Amino acid sequence: MKNMKPYPTEDELPPITMVNEVDFSAHYSYADYMRFEFEERLEIIKGRIFKMSPTPSRIHQGVLTNIFGPIYSILRGKPCHVYTAPFDVRLAKKTKSDKEIFTVVQPDIVVVCDQDKLDKRGCIGAPDIVVEILSPGNCKKELINKYEVYEEAGVKEYWIVSPVYKTFFRYILDDQGKFQSTKLLTEGEEVTTPILPGFKLILEEVFQD
Known part of the structure; x- marks a missing residue:
């Protein structure tokens, strides 16, 4: 088992490139937020993800x-x-x-x-x-x-x-x-x-x- 690759730490987790990869039922931190690499704007309130409104009028x-x-x-x-x-x-x-x-x-x-x-x-x-x-x-x-x-x-x-x-x-x-x-x-x-x-x-x- 010595050659088994350890599970990546949070700092090593890959970026999230599409909004449909986000689990809206999960709990997120700012560290998770920094992995978001898509155009859609999201906010985190007490760990919950919220979609922002479409392009303002x-x-x-x-x-x-x-x-x-x-x-x-x-x-x-x-x-x-x-x-x-x-x-x-x-x-x-x-x-x-x-x-x-x-x-x-x-x-x-x-x-x-x-x-x-x-x-x-x-x-x-x-x-x-x-x-x-x-x-x-x-x-x-x-x-x-x-x-x-x-x-x-x-x-x-x-x-x-x-x-x-x-x-x-x-x-x-x-x-x-x-x-x-x-x-x-x-x-x-x-x-x-x-x-x-x-x-x-x-x-x-x-x-x-």
């Missing part, structure tokens, strides 16, 4: 641009950074080991003020602001699954934007580490946040086509 991308632009402008020359998807956010719990990270998401927009959380692969740890723009078919994932992991990770503000209903909903993390919701906002109202001093988001401009 023109309206979705327009709303994203209308939010990203004002944030980018206010942050120019400042230590905080803003990124748009695809941008991996790894929400580590115990360690930063790839094998021990079981949530990897790609929010539409993230603001990160702690530069120690940024590396060549994205962000490891909770961003200060996460923005999710709803698309048909992904609302349940954003409203339930991601709410839980963002709260647990300590995301300071979680914004949920609906291009269909032209609404803006904001969760703010309190001193006990729990999200508190603000009122539902829509066209004719403005959004400000202490995370971005001087920032003002005019929702009528966000939802203009």
